[in-house]
Amino acid sequence: MTTGDQGSSLSDVSAGLTRAVPIILGYVPIGLTYGVLAQKAGLSGLNVVLMSLLVYAGSSQLVAAGLFGSGASAPSIVLTTFVVNLRHMLLSAAVAPYLKRWGRGELAAFAYELTDETFALHAASFPSGVPPKGEVFAINAAGQASWLLGTGLGVALGEVIRDVEPLGLDYVLPAMFIALSVMQMEDMKGFAVALFSGTLSVALLLLGAGQWNVILATVIGASTGVLLELWTNNRSS
């Protein structure tokens, strides 16, 4: 134990909370939407909150709410969640080299609350020196706390909001997909893969692939991206 790691003082925590404000502002309203929609999909209030506590991955929770509502099977819900959240592996691998000195328990706690948004903050600060643990964990905890707060508000409001359509809440998820796609799009190859996977997914759905169209289209689409990458590398070398 090095002395530099000790004393996660109050100022470290408040520095983390300050940096987390933009995340909090995004998570509360989207968590609220998840809470409303998941309850409408037939989950008990307790299960709605437990999912935010145990899974804690925003877009996949909204997707799962939709799947529960449409009567999808448990294996297809779990597998879809796996595919939707697989990107975290890349985020985790990207920050891992900076956290060599952390213990396994600390890494386990850190990884539990690693999301696209907390990753964006960490990835921006880690290269110039990992901040004190108090600050890092304050960011992560603020993220999940605001997600849980939103979820709880959504469960409470679910009783009041009888119909989500006049509020346009059924458009939160498609709009999130659009926003996240744009953030992920790095180059023309990414654009091509997006177009291909999306079209394939629609085709599979129309052909009767049921709930499996997303997984199939994702695996085939990402693999096509690898081939595209190999092909362009060979051409340029």
Place this chain on the structure above:
Amino acid sequence: MDQQQIFLTILGMAAVTYLPRLLPTWLLSSRSLPRWLVTWLRFVPVAVLSAMLFPALLTDGGQLHIARDNLFLLAALPTLAVAWKTRTLFGPVATGVLLVALARRFLPL
């Protein structure tokens, strides 16, 4: 599904979500992922997001639905524009939701 089955499904979701988050921090502090896997994983987000987005915009009840009264498809354009401009999550989501809500209120679709 009853609530107990839903809870068990949530536990399964939690496991498959946590492992990809955890394992790289435990195993990759000094090594890195194989290159082919990094390339594949880089394409997963755009692939999975559009695999979910396209059916949401283009189909309705398992049928292709490309028409003037497809509100989700119409609202996608301004949503996309705001996403492109701001590169945030909240901006485009608020734009899309607001437009869909307003269109349902005021447009004779």
